[in-house]
Amino acid sequence: MSSNIGPEAKAAYQRYLDASSLDEKIKRLEEFISLVPKHKATEKIVALNKSRLAKLRRQQEEHRQRAKSTGKIVSPFSIKKEGIQLILISDYRTPGVGKTSLLNLLTGAAKEQIGKFTAIPEIGIYTFNEIRIQIVDMPSLMEGASTGVGNGKEILSQLRACDLICLCVDLSRNIKEQMNLMLTELTNSDIRINVPVPPINIEKTGSNKIQVFYLTKEAKNNPDLVSFTEKIKEIVHENGIRNAVVKVFGSITLEQVVDALIPAMVYKKAIILATKGDLPHTEANFQLLKELYSNNFSIILGTSTKKRNFPDDFGDMILKYLEKIKVYTSQSGNVAEKPLLIDKASKVKDVALKIHRSFLENFDYAIIIRKEARQKRKKVGLDYEMKDNDIIEIHTI
Numbered sequence: 001m002s003s004n005i006g007p008e009a010k011a012a013y014q015r016y017l018d019a020s021s022l023d024e025k026i027k028r029l030e031e032f033i034s035l036v037p038k039h040k041a042t043e044k045i046v047a048l049n050k051s052r053l054a055k056l057r058r059q060q061e062e063h064r065q066r067a068k069s070t071g072k073i074v075s076p077f078s079i080k081k082e083g084i085q086l087i088l089i090s091d092y093r094t095p096g097v098g099k100t101s102l103l104n105l106l107t108g109a110a111k112e113q114i115g116k117f118t119a120i121p122e123i124g125i126y127t128f129n130e131i132r133i134q135i136v137d138m139p140s141l142m143e144g145a146s147t148g149v150g151n152g153k154e155i156l157s158q159l160r161a162c163d164l165i166c167l168c169v170d171l172s173r174n175i176k177e178q179m180n181l182m183l184t185e186l187t188n189s190d191i192r193i194n195v196p197v198p199p200i201n202i203e204k205t206g207s208n209k210i211q212v213f214y215l216t217k218e219a220k221n222n223p224d225l226v227s228f229t230e231k232i233k234e235i236v237h238e239n240g241i242r243n244a245v246v247k248v249f250g251s252i253t254l255e256q257v258v259d260a261l262i263p264a265m266v267y268k269k270a271i272i273l274a275t276k277g278d279l280p281h282t283e284a285n286f287q288l289l290k291e292l293y294s295n296n297f298s299i300i301l302g303t304s305t306k307k308r309n310f311p312d313d314f315g316d317m318i319l320k321y322l323e324k325i326k327v328y329t330s331q332s333g334n335v336a337e338k339p340l341l342i343d344k345a346s347k348v349k350d351v352a353l354k355i356h357r358s359f360l361e362n363f364d365y366a367i368i369i370r371k372e373a374r375q376k377r378k379k380v381g382l383d384y385e386m387k388d389n390d391i392i393e394i395h396t397i
């Protein structure tokens with residue numbers, strides 16, 4: 001082993017090698033990784049061992065699933081997703097951070113549950129400008145949630161399908177402690193937040209070798225592409241893959257390669273909702289929160305449910321952040337009151353499909369009414385790009 005890692009880390013590595021059970025191996029390897037100083041010379045060791053760790057965790061999860069697979073019931077944690085879904089999370093403490101109070105302020109739901117410990121999710125609908133957003137108030141996360149403490153696995157698995165995670169932070173308490181707990185449990189559950197999906201695609205093949213291709217200029221922009229390629233190959237190999245084509249589409253780190261090899265990895269957007277801003281001495285904590293986290297969180301909001309302080313334009317802010325636009329369907333001149341929410345840069349065909357498959361199959365043409373456009377009414381085809389507030393009338397054959 002390299003001399004760059006120090007005696008403590010070496011000892012930890014030996015303990016990892018000596019460990020006999022899977023749980024023990026995981027614990028020791030985590031310990032080792034945390035002890036390795038992070039710099040250029042140790043980059044590969046860290047990446048390789050993170051990859052190993054991910055593999056061990058997958059094995060552990062498989063064991064657990066197998067042990068559980070007898071007698072399946074529907075979990076009280078599973079929530080039917082309706083439209084856009086926001087999930088509130090926080091760490092666990094009595095009194096609570098204020099999630100249920102926020103849910104109640106925004107949706108009117110769950111008033112009786114404020115100030116109480118809730119073991120299962122509470123749900124409400126936040127409405128603005130005829131748009132409905134589902135808000136889910138999750139039970140708090142305890143330390144070790146990602147390993148199952150306090151129903152943590154059930155809680156965290158619900159986050160995988162949501163549109164936005166809202167990390168709720170009590171401004172009257174230590175904010176770093178709360179953020180660290182949430183961020184650690186998310187990371188350990190293979191949920192990455194506010195980072196782009198790694199620009200890489202790994203496909204197993206029958207070719208009996210691992211080939212790496214760099215498909216864009218940014219991907220090739222690496223001073224030492226040859227050794228970087230070797231490192232990628234090693235990491236892929238370490239994951240038990242012997243034959244693969246690896247395509248890199250952009251600038252990428254070895255950490256991202258490791259992430260890309262974890263099949264369960266999801267990439268989510270997240271914001272921070274700071275609570276109890278009415279309490280004394282919370283202003284300094286709010287400033288600190290922004291200082292520490294605004295690099296990774298472009299939305300950090302200060303709130304107080306006691307004073308009913310909450311941004312009026314929350315809904316619009318969220319839609320913009322999630323890159324959603326609203327369009328209005330129209331039939332024989334009657335424009336729908338409720339908009340449809342679609343992804344930015346969606347096309348006419350996406351709208352047709354969203355209404356009903358038959359609109360796509362029998363599509364003839366569409367009329368787009370765009371108030372600020374020079375030509376207000378325009379006849380268009382399936383590939384026409386939609387803009388916010390467009391009115392669309394689809395004609396079928």
Ligand SMILES: Nc1nc2c(ncn2[C@@H]2O[C@H](COP(=O)(O)OP(=O)(O)O)[C@@H](O)[C@H]2O)c(=O)[nH]1
Nearest residue numbers: 095096097098099100101114115276304305306
């Ligand atoms: N001062 C103050 N107290 C709050 C605020 N929001 C919630 N609380 C109190 O904090 C406690 C926990 O609130 P709750 O919404 O149940 O938190 P949860 O456990 O995260 O759902 C309750 O006693 C609330 O009255 C706030 O904005 N200001």
Ligand SMILES: [Mg+2]
Nearest residue numbers: 099100116118
């Ligand atoms: Mg609650």
